[in-house]
Amino acid sequence: MNFLYPGFLFALLAVLIPVIIHLFNFRKFKKVYFSNVSFLKEVKEQNSSREKLKNLLILAARILAIVFLVLAFARPFINSNSETNKSTGNIVSIYLDNSYSMDAVNKEGSLLDEAKRRAKEIVKSYQLNDRFQLLTNDFEGKHQRLLNSDEFVRAVDEVKISAANRNLQQVVNRQQGVFTGTANRFAYVISDFQQNFAGNEAIKKEQSTQLALVKLSANELPNISVDSVWFLSPVHQPNTSEKIIVRLKNFGSEEAKNIPLKLIVNNQQKAIGSITVAAGATAIDTLSYSGLSLGWQKGVLSIKDFPLTFDDELNFSFNVNANQQILSINGNSTAKYIEALFNADSYFKLTSVSENNINYAAFSNYSLIVVNGISQPSSGLAQELKNYVANGGTVVIFPSTTADLSSYNSFLTTLNLPSVAGLVTESTKVSQIELKHSLFKDVFETLPKNMDLPLANRYFTYAESSKLAKEPILQLPAGKTFIARYPTASGQFFLAATGLEEKDGNLSKHPLFVPLMYKIAFESAKDQPLFYTISKDNVITLPSVKLGANQSLKLIGDGFEVIPDINHQNGKTLLYVADQIQKSGFYNVRKADSTFAVVAFNDNRTESNMKYDSQAELEERFGSQKIHFIDVKKENVLSAIAEKNNGTELWKLCLILSLIFIAAEILLVRFFSPQMHK
Structure with missing residues (x-):
C-alpha cells in the first residue's frame, strides 16, 4: 500500500492525546456520611474489571478513529499503475x-x-x-x-x-x-x-x-449537406444562359424528400428547385439561370435542413470575363485558318505572332497557345512551352509536314511527347472519333450512321510509348494518331498528325474543326477554384501581380483582414493562406483600392457525418x-x-472506518454500564 500524501502520517502522533487522557483520568471519590449501615444495601458496588474494560474499549475506539482519519487525509492506495512516479x-x-x-x-x-x-x-x-x-x-x-x-x-x-x-x-x-x-x-x-x-x-x-x-x-442525427457545386461550361460569358450542377449528401438513415434549393448570385435570387436524397446517398440536380454581368460573382446555394445547419449553405465565386486570350505561334503563311476561326467570335481575343518573334514572358497571359505549322521549333520554345503546361496551360500543336524531322523530334522529346516515326504521303481518311470524350459533349444532337470525317493527305506517324498518358480523339486506320490529348500533372498537350494547310488535308475546312477548337479553348480557360475549405493550407493562384516596395496583397471580408504570404512563380502570384481563414464567406483579394479576385471559403464537410x-x-x-x-x-x-x-484508493474506506469508531465511542460512553447491584 502507498500513500498519495505521506506527510500527513506525522499526524498519527495525535493518538497520544487519548492515551494521555486515559492515563490521567483518575477517578476522584466523594465522601458520603450515613447513620446506619443498613443503607449499604442500597449502594451499588462498582465492578472494577468492567470499568477497566470500558475504558480500554473507549481508548481503542478513539485511537482507531484518529488513525483512520489521518490515513484518509494521507490518501492510501493500492498501486496498479507502475508507470507513474x-x-x-x-x-x-x-x-x-x-x-x-x-x-x-x-x-x-x-x-x-x-x-x-x-x-x-x-x-x-x-x-x-x-x-x-x-x-x-x-x-x-x-x-x-x-x-x-x-x-x-x-x-x-x-x-x-x-x-x-x-x-x-x-x-x-x-x-x-x-x-x-x-x-x-x-x-x-x-x-x-x-x-x-x-x-x-x-x-x-x-x-x-x-x-x-x-x-x-x-x-x-439526420443531416443533409450541400456537398459541392460545379458548372457545365468552363467559361462564363455575360448575358448568357448557364447551368450549375448541385450535389447534396444525406448522412441520415431515412430518405429526405423534396429538400428546397435556392441559388443566389450577387444577392439576387437566380433559381429555385427541390431534390429528394435517398438515405446514405448523394443526389445531383441542375439549376439554370442567366443575366450575369461582367466581373466577379458571389454565389450562395442554400437548403433548409434541421437541426444541423452549418453545412446548409455553400459559397462559391467565379469571374465573368469579357474575352479569352489566345496566342497563335505561326510558321510561314499558316496563320489564316486560326485567325479566321477565333476572330469570328468576339469573345476570343487572338494574338498571332511569327515563330521568329515570340515574347516568352507573355505566355502566362494566355489560356491557350496554338503552335501552328512552325518549321524551325527551337529548344528555347520547347522549354518555355513545357513550363507553361506545367503551370496549367494548354498547348495545341499542328506540325509542319515539310519541316526537318530531327528538329521536330528534338522539340517533341523536350515536351515529353512521342517522336515522329515517319511521314506518310498517301491520302487517308480518319476512321474513328471518340464521341465519349469530353470535347464532343453536347456537340452532336444526333449521330449519322456514316459520319464524314477529316481527310489527311500528308501526316506524321508517331512512335507511341506506353509510358505516356494518351487520350485518342481522332484516329487513323490501325489506331494511328490523328489528334490526341496528352495530359500532364497540371496542363495538357493536344498533338495533331498533320498541319492545317490544304496540301496536308481538309481538317481546317472540315465542319468538325470549329467545335473541336472551340471546346479546347473553353476547357483551357484557367479559372480559380469555385471555393476553398477553411482551416486548410490553401494556395490561391492569381495572374502576376506587381507590388511596390511597401505594398502587399490582403484578403478582406466581413470585418476580417489577412495578409497572406506571397510568392511569385512562373508568371503567377501565389497566396499562401494556411489556416488563417477561420470563418466561411467571401474575401476580396485587394492591393490598395484594387480588387484582383474574390475567393469563397466554406466550412469543412467532414463534420456533417453525425x-x-x-x-x-x-x-x-x-x-x-x-x-x-x-x-x-x-x-x-x-x-x-x-x-x-x-490504483485502488482507500481514503473513503478509511473515512468510513473513522466514523464507525467515533460512533462506537459514543455508544460505549452512553450505554456500557460498568455497575451492578449487590
Missing part, C-alpha cells in the same frame, strides 16, 4: 473538441458544455502544483502554454464552437509536443469521436504518454498501445481517473 509531478494535456458536431444537444445540454464540465472534473482529480495544457481545434499559440488549475478553468470557460477541424492523430501529436522533463505525462481527449475524427489509419503515440479517451454521449466510433473501434486504431477509455454514460470521470492514476 508521484515525486516528479504531472503535466496534463486536455483536448477539448470544439468542432461543429459538439454543438449537438443531449440530455446534459450541448456536448460542448458537457465537455467543459468534464475537463474541469479532470483538473480536480490532480494536485494544485500540477500543470495543465488546454488544447482545442484552433491549435492557437496560447495552447502551447502550461497553466495552473485556476488559469485552466478560466480558459475552458472561454472555449467556443470553431470551424477548425482536426483528426485524432494531429491532436495526439500536438499534445505530446508540450511534454517536457521528467514529469508524468497525461493526455486526455474529450470528444464525441465522430468517425471522421479517428479516421481509418492506425494512430501512434509515445510510450511515455498515458492517454485517456473520454467519450461523450452523442446522438446520431456517426460515431465505438470503444472497440477506437481501441483498434491504437492496436497494442495502452490507452484508457472512459465512457461518461457508464462511469464517473473522477473515480475512473483516480483509479487509473493512483
